[in-house]
Amino acid sequence: MIYLKTDEEIELLRASNMLVGKTLGEIAKAIKPGVTTLQLDKLAEEFIRDNGGIPGFLGYQGFPNTLCTSVNDQVVHGIPNSTPLEDGDVVSVDCGVLMNEFYGDSAYTFEVGNVNPEIKALLKATKESLYKGIEKAIAGNRIGDIGNAVQQYCEERGYTVVREMVGHGVGRNMHESPEVPNYGRRGNGTLLKPGMVIAIEPMINLGKRNIVQENDGWTIRTMDKKVSAHFEHTIAVQKNAADILSSFKFVEEVLTLQSEN
Template sequence: MDGTTRERIATRSADDIARIREAGLVVWEVLEALSAAAVAGTTTLELDRLAADRTRALGAEPAFLGYHGYPACLCASVNDEVIHGIPSKRVLRAGDVVGLDYGVVLRGWYADSARTVAVGQPPPEAARLLAATRNGLASAIAAARAGHRIGDIGAAVQRYVEERGYSVVRDFVGHGIGRRLHEPPQVPNYGRAGSGASLRVGMVLAIEPMVNAGGCEVETLDDGWTARTLDRSLSAHFEHTIAVTENGPEILTLPPGVEFRVE
């Protein structure tokens, strides 16, 4: 869902960032509920309804519903689906992995996050892919510091996951976020360190590596949204909304005091 243009990259005040964090905490709470509900026998459509109900109970609105015509609240991408999986009557089965990508708007401010979770006990190869993608995101977040560049973020992801034998999806990228779901800049998950726009205090970015167990190539299905790996290998997706601050990157889609666990 890339709606960015060549506009100026916004920097946000401390008050603005606090409002984005409020939206981010709604996203986190919804993803916690979805992760717990992603068990064998559940459909992805049931997860979508849960997300919508929990979001509205918290005073926010789903950000994806209707965005460029997207027909659901949640993106639920199973196994070899990379991103933008449309919820349906598909039943989750033990051993599946499902990418849960979710965003909300709260009082005019947007936040966006994603995680890939296992249904039951994941096969070892799936567990390794999920850990590598999550740790790749952690490496990217660590690189999101004032004075660094956009290319440093993508280079950190690419280096981490490729050293472990995985590939980075190039067709979809992260983005700025704030008053709109997608704002400048685009934030690729690959690239050359030291390239791209300079990172400044107040920038808010959604960093979201998508990593495949096989090749990086993807294809979009006939529904116009769901992207799958071309070679049908497993894929994983993790994302956080972060702010660039004087003290380093701050994750806005985690509660204060909760650390982003790496494996």
């Protein structure tokens, strides 16, 4: 069952997603070598609660934390821990918020210190592929058009697309229908209609696309131990262009300031 959202509901979803964006901006200020993902997690939980939200992931199907922090070869669903981040690491930070009965969901892969150019290029392509997918998220297109745009962009650059983990609808539940794969055929899949709200989240690998689940029951990593990148926006499907409800603006303001100093 796909729930089409009213204009009022989309504004409530925008508020939840904007808080996710601001939380990721706070993470951007704190990420550096020596910081632990558990410290980032605590910071995120406090910021979300201070701003009238509830951490969306905490306790979700038993997940123990506010953030999913996936380092290097971890693809998604990494559990924050007390291991310090090292210079050259990359970490996908996925954050969810529940506010006004609606969820926000967005992810950004951060560089820690000085990152290898090959890995920087993967991050850049993954983020760009997200926007390629968003361009196709308009009424009248189909889910396959989104996945095809992401897949084509990344595979042309020699990267691989994780198949088992997909984007999803977002609303009063964290995960709603439809599923939004990052691969597919143009013109295939569910018809996109105005008022559909979906999370598009490319998970792209430097090596092969195969993944395994760690013994913790959550963490997904690449089978060949090569780095993976992950970026996610929640968007509302509209007639002419998708309405991006989440935001990287807060992250990018921080990163721009840091690079100037």
